[in-house]
Amino acid sequence: MRRTTLKELGESIERKKAELGYSGQDYVVRNSGQYRTESKRALLRNIEAAAAERGEEPPFKANY
Known part of the structure; x- marks a missing residue:
């Protein structure tokens, strides 16, 4: 079993993000909200x- 340090893991993740063209912390695709319950949609509207x-x-x- 190969052991990986957190530093190595972080570097690996950063390399993969760079390969995929992501940068910084704003790279997560927004949730479409397609499967939200009506109560969650109402909560988001109220907020x-x-x-x-x-x-x-x-x-x-929010997408709702």
């Missing part, structure tokens, strides 16, 4: 509405 009432952007971008 967005509450932020809008305060004149703020919600802390996330």
Whole structure:
């Protein structure tokens, strides 16, 4: 069994991300929301509405 240090693992992940053309931390594909339950969709709408009432952007971008 080959042992891998966390440093080696991190370097390996960074190499793979570079090979795939990803950079930084903003590379995760956004969830489409296709399989969300109606209660989760309602929760996200309420969070967005509450932020809008305060004149703020919600802390996330949600597809629902």
